[in-house]
Amino acid sequence: LDQEPESGRRHIENNLKIEKVESPLEPSPLPIHAQKILVVDDEESVVRLIARVLERHGYKDVLTATDSSRVMELVHSFQPDLVLLDLNMPKVSGFELLEQIHREVIDFEPIPVVVLSGERARVSRMEALKLGASDYIVKPFDLEALARLKNNLERRLLGKQVHAQKMELEERVRERTRELEEAQLETVFRLGLASEYRDDDTGAHVVRMALYVTALALASGQDKMQAELTGLAAKLHDIGKLGIPDSILLKPGRLTPEEFDVIKTHTLVGAKILSGAKTELLQLAEVIALNHHEKWDGSGYPNGLKGSEIPRVARMVAVCDVFDALTSARPYKEAWSIERAFDLLKAESGKHFDPDMVDLFFQQEVAILAIKASSGL
Ligand SMILES: [Fe+2]
Numbered sequence: 001l002d003q004e005p006e007s008g009r010r011h012i013e014n015n016l017k018i019e020k021v022e023s024p025l026e027p028s029p030l031p032i033h034a035q036k037i038l039v040v041d042d043e044e045s046v047v048r049l050i051a052r053v054l055e056r057h058g059y060k061d062v063l064t065a066t067d068s069s070r071v072m073e074l075v076h077s078f079q080p081d082l083v084l085l086d087l088n089m090p091k092v093s094g095f096e097l098l099e100q101i102h103r104e105v106i107d108f109e110p111i112p113v114v115v116l117s118g119e120r121a122r123v124s125r126m127e128a129l130k131l132g133a134s135d136y137i138v139k140p141f142d143l144e145a146l147a148r149l150k151n152n153l154e155r156r157l158l159g160k161q162v163h164a165q166k167m168e169l170e171e172r173v174r175e176r177t178r179e180l181e182e183a184q185l186e187t188v189f190r191l192g193l194a195s196e197y198r199d200d201d202t203g204a205h206v207v208r209m210a211l212y213v214t215a216l217a218l219a220s221g222q223d224k225m226q227a228e229l230t231g232l233a234a235k236l237h238d239i240g241k242l243g244i245p246d247s248i249l250l251k252p253g254r255l256t257p258e259e260f261d262v263i264k265t266h267t268l269v270g271a272k273i274l275s276g277a278k279t280e281l282l283q284l285a286e287v288i289a290l291n292h293h294e295k296w297d298g299s300g301y302p303n304g305l306k307g308s309e310i311p312r313v314a315r316m317v318a319v320c321d322v323f324d325a326l327t328s329a330r331p332y333k334e335a336w337s338i339e340r341a342f343d344l345l346k347a348e349s350g351k352h353f354d355p356d357m358v359d360l361f362f363q364q365e366v367a368i369l370a371i372k373a374s375s376g377l
Pocket residue numbers: 237238266292293
């Protein structure tokens with residue numbers, strides 16, 4: 001401190017406040033003076049002197065400690081950007097503290113520790129650097145020490161800024177990804193809605209189907225993400241209905257065999273609309289659209305597949321689709337009671353439906369009933 005320049009004279013407004021004075025050091029282009037500095041030395045006069053010098057050079061947030069056993073507590077509560085640490089102290093030694101502080105990560109990296117020691121020996125310097133010290137300054141706390149401190153604070157601040165920019169960028173990417181995912185989900189939902197719109201303008205069938213299928217997929221051992229994907233893909237099961245004329249799709253009463261043949265083509269039309277897709281979601285939707293009217297005993301359409309020839313996911317959807325169709329009112333029919341629909345599923349187990357899927361469906365009975373009840377439709 002004996003090297004302190006004349007131009008660095010402090011200006012005292014009152015007993016406590018020390019105004020910033022012009023420093024002979026190059027001013028930093030970075031706002032380093034707002035960074036928090038913790039000064040640790042067992043000698044009260046030393047920490048006071050250092051704090052005063054720091055404040056005179058514009059540092060606004062300086063905390064001092066003389067009891068080394070309390071330093072970690074202060075590190076946690078004050079969260080300093082830099083610790084100026086003496087090595088020779090009673091109770092907890094500086095080396096020990098250095099190791100402990102270095103383990104503390106605030107924001108993104110260990111808190112930098114600048115050692116300020118009376119010890120010139122190389123072995124001591126080596127040991128401190130080995131334990132993670134950012135710098136080693138030999139007392140007294142002079143202009144060179146201040147310059148080094150400034151460098152360390154600049155490095156810390158730059159690191160923080162880069163880290164903050166990285167976090168912001170990552171958040172922006174996450175946000176964008178979320179938006180894209182939402183756009184995809186919404187597009188799929190609205191496409192599913194379009195296919196159902198003519199005979200169910202509430203879209204309730206599509207919504208319930210996805211929930212039933214998700215519940216069944218979970219019960220069949222799929223993880224949550226896969227089960228939700230399956231449920232979402234199921235929303236497009238009847239997309240091929242877009243290709244069926246109203247006169248047939250909305251015909252009240254029985255269809256002629258020729259008309260029914262036209263209805264059957266909604267599976268092929270749907271698969272065609274979805275064919276060649278790049279995403280797993282739409283590929284799954286294609287499989288479902290094509291196969292959701294196949295029956296376990298081989299009497300379904302369009303290909304008359306039998307048993308395990310039918311893709312598992314389509315066997316899953318078949319149960320949910322029929323259950324929801326039966327229990328929903330349509331322009332041409334009343335809704336069945338849940339009991340009656342349950343009876344039909346049981347009766348058709350091993351005929352229309354995969355018996356394993358029917359079992360899984362009834363294992364999920366509570367969830368199924370809750371979905372039905374909460375849809376309110
Ligand atoms: Fe269908």
